[in-house]
Amino acid sequence: MIVLGIDPGTADTGYGLVESTGCRLRALGHGVIQTSPGVPLERRLAAIHARVEELVREHAPDTVAVEELYFGTNVRTAFAVGQARGVVLLVAGQRGIPARSYTPQQVKGAVCGHGRAGKEQVSRMVARLLGLPAPPTPDHAADALAVAICELNRGPLERAVARAEQKAEPVA
Amino acid sequence: MIVLGIDPGTADTGYGLVESTGCRLRALGHGVIQTSPGVPLERRLAAIHARVEELVREHAPDTVAVEELYFGTNVRTAFAVGQARGVVLLVAGQRGIPARSYTPQQVKGAVCGHGRAGKEQVSRMVARLLGLPAPPTPDHAADALAVAICELNRGPLERAVARAEQKAEPVA
Numbered sequence: 001m002i003v004l005g006i007d008p009g010t011a012d013t014g015y016g017l018v019e020s021t022g023c024r025l026r027a028l029g030h031g032v033i034q035t036s037p038g039v040p041l042e043r044r045l046a047a048i049h050a051r052v053e054e055l056v057r058e059h060a061p062d063t064v065a066v067e068e069l070y071f072g073t074n075v076r077t078a079f080a081v082g083q084a085r086g087v088v089l090l091v092a093g094q095r096g097i098p099a100r101s102y103t104p105q106q107v108k109g110a111v112c113g114h115g116r117a118g119k120e121q122v123s124r125m126v127a128r129l130l131g132l133p134a135p136p137t138p139d140h141a142a143d144a145l146a147v148a149i150c151e152l153n154r155g156p157l158e159r160a161v162a163r164a165e166q167k168a169e170p171v172a
Numbered sequence: 173m174i175v176l177g178i179d180p181g182t183a184d185t186g187y188g189l190v191e192s193t194g195c196r197l198r199a200l201g202h203g204v205i206q207t208s209p210g211v212p213l214e215r216r217l218a219a220i221h222a223r224v225e226e227l228v229r230e231h232a233p234d235t236v237a238v239e240e241l242y243f244g245t246n247v248r249t250a251f252a253v254g255q256a257r258g259v260v261l262l263v264a265g266q267r268g269i270p271a272r273s274y275t276p277q278q279v280k281g282a283v284c285g286h287g288r289a290g291k292e293q294v295s296r297m298v299a300r301l302l303g304l305p306a307p308p309t310p311d312h313a314a315d316a317l318a319v320a321i322c323e324l325n326r327g328p329l330e331r332a333v334a335r336a337e338q339k340a341e342p343v344a
Contacts, residue, residue, distance in 0.1 A: 045262045049262055064214075074247070075250045082250060083255065086217055087258045093217050099213070
């Protein structure tokens with residue numbers, strides 16, 4: 001099973017691809033999609049969409065896992081992140097791939113065992129869980145790998161239920 | 173010149189198409205793209221994207237004008253509206269159509285002469301400006317027509333400058 005994890009943002013969208021075989025986790029790739037603030041927003045969003053589509057075509061993930069809003073965000077940030085997140089979720093929707101959302105607390109809890117771990121602890125644990133020689137950089141890519149790990153941490157039964165629910169609901 | 177105005181939302185995205193010829197404004201169509209809360213978010217966003225693409229193919233607007241965040245929104249709403257807005261802006265970015273954002277205050281100012289007009293006043297003024305027999309319904313569609321009118325109200329010089337700026341900035 002392959003999961004594409006995404007930490008969305010207009011300027012920096014982190015991505016991380018994790019494959020699970022049996023109880024082993026393996027990183028297939030990670031990085032950051034960067035767009036320049038000088039470019040009109042609609043073209044920045046198109047660049048993010050195009051790159052995420054490319055990743056999906058290349059790796060055929062079974063699920064896309066996207067980081068959710070964190071509490072304490074201000075409205076303007078939430079609006080901006082929401083735009084990037086919408087475009088990422090759209091790729092999943094267009095290709096019929098289930099998308100899952102996780103709060104930063106859930107991600108940290110899955111990777112580090114508690115929801116208030118710091119960024120360094122997250123990237124160290126991601127490296128350990130994926131057998132990487134060093135903590136992945138930059139932070140957005142490490143976060144994206146952590147989101148993918150969080151999705152893979154859900155039990156198989158829980159995933160099957162989520163998929164069945166998804167199939168049962170046609171688009172209105 | 174044709175403008176596609178959009179009032180974005182996950183459940184209800186209002187759209188309105190307005191054409192200006194000389195100093196006359198004409199409505200080419202308006203309505204609401206509705207998605208059901210029971211459907212996974214990524215599929216709702218895909219439905220919004222598909223319908224906006226259809227409108228763009230059908231009417232070939234010169235600009236897409238999208239309503240912005242209003243002050244006083246809470247974070248969760250901003251996040252949700254941001255997702256829908258991102259998907260709408262994406263259609264413009266993918267097709268190379270310039271997108272413009274207007275706050276509700278700017279839209280009301282353009283249509284009613286002041287930024288604190290109520291919903292009924294906006295839809296009455298929209299009907300008058302577009303020569304419609306009755307105020308357009310529902311509210312989201314009336315708002316979308318108002319956003320399109322707001323964009324058409326900008327002077328031709330201002331629009332030319334915005335377009336030139338847009339062309340000068342390649343996607344990074």
